[in-house]
Amino acid sequence: xxxxxxxxxxxxxxxxxxxxxxxxxxxxxxxxxxxxxxxxxxxxxxxxxxxxxxxxxxxxxxxxxxxxxxxxxxxxxxxxxxxxxxxxxxxxxxxxxxxxxxxxxxxxxxxxxxxxxxxxxxxxxxxxxxxxxxxxxxxxxxxxxxxxxxxxxxxxxxxxxxxxxxxxxxxxxxxxxxxxxxxxxxxxxxxxxxxxxxxxxxxxxxxxxxxxxxxxxxxxxxxxxxxxxxxxxxxxxxxxxxxxxxxxxxxxxxxxxxxxxxxxxxxxxx
Numbered sequence: 001x002x003x004x005x006x007x008x009x010x011x012x013x014x015x016x017x018x019x020x021x022x023x024x025x026x027x028x029x030x031x032x033x034x035x036x037x038x039x040x041x042x043x044x045x046x047x048x049x050x051x052x053x054x055x056x057x058x059x060x061x062x063x064x065x066x067x068x069x070x071x072x073x074x075x076x077x078x079x080x081x082x083x084x085x086x087x088x089x090x091x092x093x094x095x096x097x098x099x100x101x102x103x104x105x106x107x108x109x110x111x112x113x114x115x116x117x118x119x120x121x122x123x124x125x126x127x128x129x130x131x132x133x134x135x136x137x138x139x140x141x142x143x144x145x146x147x148x149x150x151x152x153x154x155x156x157x158x159x160x161x162x163x164x165x166x167x168x169x170x171x172x173x174x175x176x177x178x179x180x181x182x183x184x185x186x187x188x189x190x191x192x193x194x195x196x197x198x199x200x201x202x203x204x205x206x207x208x209x210x211x212x213x214x215x216x217x218x219x220x221x222x223x224x225x226x227x228x229x230x231x232x233x234x235x236x237x238x239x240x241x242x243x244x245x246x247x248x249x250x251x252x253x254x255x256x257x258x259x260x261x262x263x264x265x266x267x268x269x270x
Contacts, residue, residue: 062074093165096166138197143189
């Protein structure tokens with residue numbers, strides 16, 4: 001950063017504070033604010049403040065930088081900033097109405113078509129794992145814990161960042177979680193496994209490979225119809241896809257068939 005550019009940043013901050021809050025920053029104060037802004041923008045790729053947390057942190061920093069009179073002027077503008085955050089969240093929530101409609105329609109498809117069809121398709125294969133039932137039950141129990149943890153994490157993050165200003169976003173998230181209970185997604189679960197769970201999953205996957213091709217054929221009609229539904233559902237609510245899009249059930253890898261071992265809707269919804 002050149003000295004000239006640094007000076008221009010200082011003058012910009014002083015003008016901004018004077019125009020927005022009526023606060024006349026000294027050069028030294030402006031330098032401290034600039035340092036705070038640089039620290040905030042450098043940030044972390046893993047941890048993020050919510051909008052309210054960032055305001056609270058800013059308030060603590062500015063109390064150190066500003067005089068008592070300046071700080072009082074700063075605090076007087078805080079309610080308006082909070083209202084702006086709330087308005088932004090409410091406006092953004094409206095953009096999720098189409099997604100909510102799509103997810104609700106997919107839920108109906110799950111309950112009325114997909115899950116009954118999968119139960120029928122998988123009925124004849126349940127005996128394949130009769131002698132390793134304990135391992136199947138263990139993996140399903142771990143998946144249930146994963147689902148509970150995922151839901152709690154989603155709720156904590158939602159209320160931390162959105163409070164009660166995005167009810168549509170919350171409905172979408174809860175419906176997606178319920179759909180994950182009905183139709184398990186193996187891969188994100190696999191990414192969270194500890195060593196013992198991974199060992200059991202790998203064992204069951206090797207056993208699954210013995211009948212994988214036969215199982216794929218048995219599921220083909222159901223999964224083809226599911227892909228067709230997902231495509232038409234997307235087009236109905238969002239328009240024709242632009243570029244490359246992957247829809248539900250688009251992956252034909254044998255490992256994807258691990259959902260058939262996890263499949264137990266009543267267990268995960270209870």
